Amino acid sequence: MNKGVIVKIKDKYCVVMTQGMNTKKIVKKDDCRVGKEVYFLTEDVISSVKTDWMRYAIAAVLMLAVSVGAYAYQLQNTVYSVVALDINPSVEIELNRNDKVIGLEAINVDGEDIIDENMIGKPIEYVLNQLVSNAKFLEYLAVDDGKILLTTVEKKNDNDNIDKKLAELIENNELYKDVDVVILQATNEEHEEAEAKGVSVGLQKLTKIEKEINPVAAENRTEVMSVKEFFYSLENLEQFQNTEEAKNGHVKMNKEIMKAAIAAHKEAMKEEIEARKAENGNNNEDVDLETDQEDVDNGNKGKPENPGKSNENRDNDDEDEDEDDEEEEED
Amino acid sequence: MNLTLIEALAEIKEENQDEVRNEFIKEYFPFIIKKVSDFTGHYVDVNNSDEFSIALDAFNEAINRYDFGKGKFLSYAKLVIESRLKDFYKRKKNKEFLRDSIDDSISDQKDIEREFILKNEILRLSDELEKYDISFEKLMDTLPKHQITKSNAKEVTRLIVSDETILKLLKEKGNLPRKEIISKMNVTNKQLKRSRNFIIAMAIVLSGDYETINEYLDIK
Numbered sequence: 011m012n013k014g015v016i017v018k019i020k021d022k023y024c025v026v027m028t029q030g031m032n033t034k035k036i037v038k039k040d041d042c043r044v045g046k047e048v049y050f051l052t053e054d055v056i057s058s059v060k061t062d063w064m065r066y067a068i069a070a071v072l073m074l075a076v077s078v079g080a081y082a083y084q085l086q087n088t089v090y091s092v093v094a095l096d097i098n099p100s101v102e103i104e105l106n107r108n109d110k111v112i113g114l115e116a117i118n119v120d121g122e123d124i125i126d127e128n129m130i131g132k133p134i135e136y137v138l139n140q141l142v143s144n145a146k147f148l149e150y151l152a153v154d155d156g157k158i159l160l161t162t163v164e165k166k167n168d169n170d171n172i173d174k175k176l177a178e179l180i181e182n183n184e185l186y187k188d189v190d191v192v193i194l195q196a197t198n199e200e201h202e203e204a205e206a207k208g209v210s211v212g213l214q215k216l217t218k219i220e221k222e223i224n225p226v227a228a229e230n231r232t233e234v235m236s237v238k239e240f241f242y243s244l245e246n247l248e249q250f251q252n253t254e255e256a257k258n259g260h261v262k263m264n265k266e267i268m269k270a271a272i273a274a275h276k277e278a279m280k281e282e283i284e285a286r287k288a289e290n291g292n293n294n295e296d297v298d299l300e301t302d303q304e305d306v307d308n309g310n311k312g313k314p315e316n317p318g319k320s321n322e323n324r325d326n327d328d329e330d331e332d333e334d335d336e337e338e339e340e341d
Numbered sequence: 342m343n344l345t346l347i348e349a350l351a352e353i354k355e356e357n358q359d360e361v362r363n364e365f366i367k368e369y370f371p372f373i374i375k376k377v378s379d380f381t382g383h384y385v386d387v388n389n390s391d392e393f394s395i396a397l398d399a400f401n402e403a404i405n406r407y408d409f410g411k412g413k414f415l416s417y418a419k420l421v422i423e424s425r426l427k428d429f430y431k432r433k434k435n436k437e438f439l440r441d442s443i444d445d446s447i448s449d450q451k452d453i454e455r456e457f458i459l460k461n462e463i464l465r466l467s468d469e470l471e472k473y474d475i476s477f478e479k480l481m482d483t484l485p486k487h488q489i490t491k492s493n494a495k496e497v498t499r500l501i502v503s504d505e506t507i508l509k510l511l512k513e514k515g516n517l518p519r520k521e522i523i524s525k526m527n528v529t530n531k532q533l534k535r536s537r538n539f540i541i542a543m544a545i546v547l548s549g550d551y552e553t554i555n556e557y558l559d560i561k
Contacts, residue, residue, distance in 0.1 A: 011371040013387055015557065017463045018477045025477040027463075030491070030559045031543055033481040041383035045460025048384035049374045049393075 012055075015047045023056050087112055091172045092163040092201060092211070093134060096237050097145045097156070099124050100210035109134045109172060117210045123148055134172070135179050142185055156189035159237045161212035163201040177260040186262070190241065193260040216240045219255055230286045346414060353404060366400060372415065373400050376422045389452040392426060399425035455553070462554045469545055473515050475538045483538045493528065494536040495560050498543040500526055508548055517541065 014026030014034065023035045024042045035056040057065070086106055093103045099120035104113030111132055116122040124144035129137045142158065145151040151158070160180075162172050176193055180186040196204075196211045204211040217235055221228040240250075353362050366373075374385050377396045385393045402425070403418040411417055467477065485491045500522065501507050507525075510518035517540060519533050533540070546554050 011374060015459055015463070015554075016384075017467070025481065027477070027554075027557055029557055031480075031539070031546070031557060032484060033477050035478070035481065036384075039378065039383045040381075043456070043460070044463055045456045045458075046384070047387035047456070047459070049370075049378075049387055050384055051371055051375055051378075053375075054378075054384075 012050050012052075013047065014050065016042055016044055019044060026050065086110075088166065089113065090164075090166040092165060093138070093172065093176070094159075094161040094163070094196075094210050094212040095138065095141055096159040096161070096210050096212040097142075097151050098236055098238070099145055099150050100213065101125055101141060102210070103134065103137060103141075105134055105172065107166075109175065111137045117208075120150060124150070134175065138176070138179065139183065139185055142189070151189065157237045157241045158186075158189055158191045159212045159216065160191065160193045161196050161210075161215055162193065163196045163198060163211060165198060165201075173260065177262075180260075180262055191260075191262045192241075194255055213237070215255070219250060219253060223250060223253065227283060230283065230290060347409070350404065350407065350414060351409075362401075362404065365404070366397065369400065369418075372418075373397060373422065376419055377426070380423055380426050386452075388455060391429065395425050395429050396422045459553050462551045466542075466546065466549075466551060466554060469549065470542060473538075473541050473545075475542060480538050480542055483535075485536050485539055490532070490536060491539075493532060494540050495543070497522060497526065497528060497533065497536070497540050498547065498560060501540070501544045502547045508544070511541070511544065 012026075012028055012034075014028040014036075016024050017027045017033070018025035019038065019042050022038055024038050025033055026036055026048065027033050036050050036054045037056060039054075086108075088106060089104045089112065090107045091105045091109070093105065094117070095101045095103065098118075100117035101121045101124065102113075102115045102117055103111055104115075106112045111129055111134060114125045114127075114129055114137075116125055124141050126140065126144075129140060132140075138160075142151065146156070158180075160176055162176065164172070173193055173195065180189075180191045180193075194212065194215055196215050200215060201211045204214040207214070213235060216237070217228070220235060220240060349361075349365055353365055373396045374393065377385050377390070377392045381392055399422040400418055403414070403421040406421070407414050407417055470476065470480075485494055501511060504525070507518055507521050510521060517533055517537055519530055522528060522533060523530065543558060543560065545551075546558055547560065
């Protein structure tokens, strides 16, 4: 607390004189008069010109630092590319300019199982290895017969750096030795479209490709297909290798294992497709029947029915059963 | 007082000694002044502030009525001060046309006189300093910061005021007669240059007719 006499009044401050002829600037308040003796507090004192100058200088330096920091932060946190990983768990990985992971999103429920917050900030190679290891550990990915689809989307970069990086990784890393990996490229538009639909950009791309090379199978499909389905279908696979997409991307496949797997699956698939066709024919009839005839005739339930659902959504099993019943009823 | 606020309050309430209480209130003068200043929007007048005395009473009242379970003492005190000040303004408004008590008007008169004299002296001083190219702001910016420099400057001022020739030279030249000062005192040219404004201002107040401002000088 100080005591002083007001000696001068300016627009924005008053000058007071205190004991020892010290003069100080204080904040101007109402009722300031020259000659008035007042009590004032340290908080009322306006620091001298010099310190003001220093304060502005410090403020300017700070602001500069903050804006540079913000710019750097923004640079670090701008999404330059996206890598979508599809096994069955689907995960989307967002990368910054340095291919460090700045965002991870599980596109389906299984995806949640393999992602981990600690992956943020790590290089893409590390994160991808972690994701694939997790998928193997949780048996989403068959140890000797796994299929991985990687889809890259360049958001800002025009080069295909990230594709090269990924290709190098899957060709050289032990982790991918017994796994088939396909790397596709998707455009920004495709990515946005998939995002809007809430599906993985990779699977959406596969669905599109299938539509081109195997219209019949595609037509019968109601769900977004799974990676396994696509690659277990011989027609798909053979033709896929000749597509533009496959050529632009990168395909790493163990042909021996592949062929064996395909052979094993081929028949089942065909049957499935037939069953599917049959079902499709009947689908046009009363949908109401579905509920009425739910409990009727559960007996003769044979082959797996819906290739679109067999590998993916376990939740749909009940529904599939219903469809079965209906099918058989009609027969 | 090294006690905490609560301990001090407890002591005041238990022992009920005026000395302890006054000491405590004095310690919280800045707080009370701040509350008054915040409330009124102007600085608290040293000589005559009804608001300040009301706030002091209110603070005292707050000490008496404070209940330890009621939350923070200072928040409570602030509340009491503000409500007493509000009451005061209400009363003042109602009494606007009535004269205040005689006592009040006498003390008011004195204060107004003092303020008038001070104002007069300040304006004269301001004019006189201008001849030496010194403003109050300039004085502020060039004030010696160290105690030693300050006491040196005071020494020089005493010399100037006591030595008629030097004082005369100062007023004629409008600047410090440095040679003459150095010849009579152990002081350097640089020191004189640095403390020039401060020395001149003090010398003028001391040698001139500035009785009231004189109180603000440490030199007698």
